[in-house]
Amino acid sequence: MSVTAKSLTATGLVAGYGGQPVLRGVSFTAHAGEILTVVGPNGSGKSTLIKTVLGLIRPIEGRILLDEEDITPLSPSQRANAGIGYVPQEANVFPNMTVLENLRLGVDFIQQRPAKRFDRRLEEVLDLFPEIRPKLSTRAGLLSGGQRQMVAMASALMPEPFLLALDEPSAGLSPRNAELLFKIISRIARTGVTLFLIEQNTRLGLGASDTGLVLVSGEVKLSGTASDILGNPAIRRLYLGGA
Numbered sequence: 077m078s079v080t081a082k083s084l085t086a087t088g089l090v091a092g093y094g095g096q097p098v099l100r101g102v103s104f105t106a107h108a109g110e111i112l113t114v115v116g117p118n119g120s121g122k123s124t125l126i127k128t129v130l131g132l133i134r135p136i137e138g139r140i141l142l143d144e145e146d147i148t149p150l151s152p153s154q155r156a157n158a159g160i161g162y163v164p165q166e167a168n169v170f171p172n173m174t175v176l177e178n179l180r181l182g183v184d185f186i187q188q189r190p191a192k193r194f195d196r197r198l199e200e201v202l203d204l205f206p207e208i209r210p211k212l213s214t215r216a217g218l219l220s221g222g223q224r225q226m227v228a229m230a231s232a233l234m235p236e237p238f239l240l241a242l243d244e245p246s247a248g249l250s251p252r253n254a255e256l257l258f259k260i261i262s263r264i265a266r267t268g269v270t271l272f273l274i275e276q277n278t279r280l281g282l283g284a285s286d287t288g289l290v291l292v293s294g295e296v297k298l299s300g301t302a303s304d305i306l307g308n309p310a311i312r313r314l315y316l317g318g319a
């Protein structure tokens with residue numbers, strides 16, 4: 077079921093909300109087919125960064141590229157059509173609709189990238205989320221938090237995005253469900269999708285990632301392989317409660 081993953085590159089992003097910029101020159105590359113997790117303390121600019129990648133905030137300076145294509149001028153919906161999928165942290169399913177209806181909406185919102193036949197794509201996506209297969213006719217609002225998060229991710233995958241952006245996927249989940257979700261995230265990457273996520277749970281997020289980015293006060297404090305970052309003594313001391 078592989079799609080062709082694309083890399084996501086940001087160069088010199090300066091962005092904010094009108095006052096002093098929150099992001100102060102952020103550059104990174106999420107390589108095609110890899111998982112990149114952005115971590116950092118509260119208020120460091122993680123949400124601002126994901127909003128800038130999605131086009132919800134226009135950068136004052138800098139560019140965003142999907143492979144070689146400069147997507148900086150594109151609106152959020154144009155970026156969705158260009159193959160950027162997104163799962164927000166909250167309100168990410170339609171609670172009064174069934175799981176199947178939610179998955180159908182995932183395709184209906186994308187206009188310019190005609191996907192495979194719905195049934196075929198549905199089977200591929202359900203193979204990634206066996207836990208929701210028996211729940212297709214259940215209203216999404218009746219599911220557990222972990223299952224709802226799976227439906228949200230499955231719905232975003234329906235139109236075969238090149239890249240999936242996730243906003244704190246483990247938020248509000250039990251440790252067991254959060255671990256399960258990150259197993260699924262690794263499974264998604266193996267199908268050839270690039271994953272770009274922000275995460276409060278540094279150990280879990282970086283533990284499942286290829287590369288990482290530590291954002292502090294709107295600047296990249298550290299970047300590299302996720303295992304190098306997890307092994308960095310300063311990061312361990314600051315964010316992981318260990319020496």
Ligand SMILES: Nc1ncnc2c1ncn2[C@@H]1O[C@H](COP(=O)(O)OP(=O)(O)OP(=O)(O)O)[C@@H](O)[C@H]1O
Binds near residue numbers: 093119121
């Ligand atoms: N809509 C907004 N208008 C003005 N300032 C904002 C807005 N949203 C966030 N900020 C400010 O931008 C800075 C970075 O916030 P941001 O939410 O990007 O950080 P974060 O790393 O995602 O934090 P958290 O981990 O707490 O979610 C903060 O100083 C915050 O107050």
